[in-house]
Amino acid sequence: MPVTDQAFVTLATNDFYCHGALVLGQSLRNHKTSRRLAILITPQVSREMRAALRTIFDSVVDVKEIDSNDLVHLTLLKRLELGVTFTKLHCWTLTQYSKCVFMDADTLVLCNVDELFERQELSAAPDSGWPDCFNSGVFVFQPSLKTFKHLLQFASEHGSFDGGDQGLLNSFFSSWATKDINKHLPFIYNLSTSTVYTYAPAFQHFGKDTKVIHFLGPAKPWNYNYNPQTRTVTSNDSTSVSENQLPFLELWWITYRSSILPLLEKFQEPPIQQKEPERNNDELTSESKNPLFNNSLTASTNSGYISESVVNTSCELSAKNNIAIKKDECSLESDNVEPSKSFMELSVQPVLLQTTNEFVSPVAEGTIQPEAKESSAENERRKWEDGHIDYLGKDAFENIKKKLDAFLL
Numbered sequence: 001m002p003v004t005d006q007a008f009v010t011l012a013t014n015d016f017y018c019h020g021a022l023v024l025g026q027s028l029r030n031h032k033t034s035r036r037l038a039i040l041i042t043p044q045v046s047r048e049m050r051a052a053l054r055t056i057f058d059s060v061v062d063v064k065e066i067d068s069n070d071l072v073h074l075t076l077l078k079r080l081e082l083g084v085t086f087t088k089l090h091c092w093t094l095t096q097y098s099k100c101v102f103m104d105a106d107t108l109v110l111c112n113v114d115e116l117f118e119r120q121e122l123s124a125a126p127d128s129g130w131p132d133c134f135n136s137g138v139f140v141f142q143p144s145l146k147t148f149k150h151l152l153q154f155a156s157e158h159g160s161f162d163g164g165d166q167g168l169l170n171s172f173f174s175s176w177a178t179k180d181i182n183k184h185l186p187f188i189y190n191l192s193t194s195t196v197y198t199y200a201p202a203f204q205h206f207g208k209d210t211k212v213i214h215f216l217g218p219a220k221p222w223n224y225n226y227n228p229q230t231r232t233v234t235s236n237d238s239t240s241v242s243e244n245q246l247p248f249l250e251l252w253w254i255t256y257r258s259s260i261l262p263l264l265e266k267f268q269e270p271p272i273q274q275k276e277p278e279r280n281n282d283e284l285t286s287e288s289k290n291p292l293f294n295n296s297l298t299a300s301t302n303s304g305y306i307s308e309s310v311v312n313t314s315c316e317l318s319a320k321n322n323i324a325i326k327k328d329e330c331s332l333e334s335d336n337v338e339p340s341k342s343f344m345e346l347s348v349q350p351v352l353l354q355t356t357n358e359f360v361s362p363v364a365e366g367t368i369q370p371e372a373k374e375s376s377a378e379n380e381r382r383k384w385e386d387g388h389i390d391y392l393g394k395d396a397f398e399n400i401k402k403k404l405d406a407f408l409l
């Protein structure tokens with residue numbers, strides 16, 4: 001029976017995090033949650049992405065971005081982009097629900113986790129970096145305008161010790177560590193992929209019971225390369241991948257490719273071919289259009305809209321510059337802000353990416369072609385391996401010799 005007054009809630013302040021939110025929402029649906037799905041978004045999220053979100057989430061709620069602007073603490077955290085996580089606080093305004101579970105857009109459920117609604121505010125799992133603090137990627141809370149007001153007041157008076165929501169929430173709900181063990185969620189409800197390195201035997205022992213995986217840290221699943229033919233995830237210049245992380249990253253990508261990509265393609269417009277000539281960029285090849293291949297692009301711009309100038313320098317952009325860009329955007333009246341561009345348009349930004357035909361874009365239409373080519377080449381190879389050789393046709397000795405000669409000359 002659906003429970004209409006309780007919801008899973010997530011947040012996305014730009015199109016990149018929307019990819020994560022869509023996969024999370026789909027994973028909750030796959031595991032047949034009986035609760036509502038809600039997402040908080042900010043004006044930067046594109047129209048096309050909003051349409052996609054509406055097909056998975058029951059409620060898509062527009063909120064204003066709140067930024068801690070606390071560069072000192074964010075520098076300490078080495079994540080200057082996380083000031084906007086203060087926007088998460090808006091989840092307390094969802095008073096149409098009696099209880100909610102907040103989940104970061106970089107989490108993924110591996111089974112039904114509706115039992116979380118049996119817990120009280122504020123329940124959360126320990127943070128692997130400092131277990132006397134809770135991680136704010138998954139937490140049970142009770143919407144209340146009064147709490148929201150108190151949180152904002154607390155934020156303006158005390159700030160956050162890490163510059164993000166997690167420091168603030170830990171100071172606000174400071175009795176979490178000691179008062180009530182029922183508010184300590186088991187770690188399997190928020191297993192950070194990076195923990196896998198730090199205590200490998202525990203992961204080996206308990207990891208099989210994992211219910212929620214959290215891709216915590218600067219490298220998100222959409223920053224990795226994915227090869228749909230072999231269904232493998234590989235790292236790039238800015239990401240590294242451990243063997244234990246791989247199955248989770250691959251699951252994320254399988255969900256993305258099977259359920260989210262078709263959805264995004266449905267809402268894409270106008271067609272990519274019409275846009276290319278305007279951009280006059282000869283260097284763009286069909287396999288180089290994927291924004292998700294470029295980790296530095298996604299991590300450093302951190303925005304749904306990427307201007308040409310930002311993109312051109314994105315590989316070297318320091319996080320500090322990024323904050324400056326974001327501030328500029330925020331200081332504009334919303335009428336003046338250039339509308340967010342769709343994931344489609346992002347995918348034709350003139351970024352030179354290190355990709356080969358082996359990898360196809362998770363997003364751009366143009367990359368569907370290399371995939372088709374690839375599979376026919378793959379078919380040919382398989383035919384050879386299976387002994388189905390066209391001796392009289394294209395595999396005739398003369399043809400092979402010609403190819404060899406061309407290669408050797």
Ligand SMILES: O=c1ccn([C@@H]2O[C@H](COP(=O)(O)OP(=O)(O)O[C@H]3O[C@H](CO)[C@@H](O)[C@H](O)[C@H]3O)[C@@H](O)[C@H]2O)c(=O)[nH]1
Nearest residue numbers: 011012013017082085104105106136137164165166216217
């Ligand atoms: O530009 C951004 C950045 C973050 N988010 C949202 O905020 C969440 C938190 O950001 P994330 O990049 O996932 O942070 P983590 O790497 O998980 O880092 C930790 O530190 C953050 C700041 O305190 C907390 O919000 C996280 O829950 C905690 O796990 C994301 O999942 C999104 O839902 C956005 O929408 N846009």
Ligand SMILES: [Mn+2]
Nearest residue numbers: 104106137216
């Ligand atoms: Mn997170």
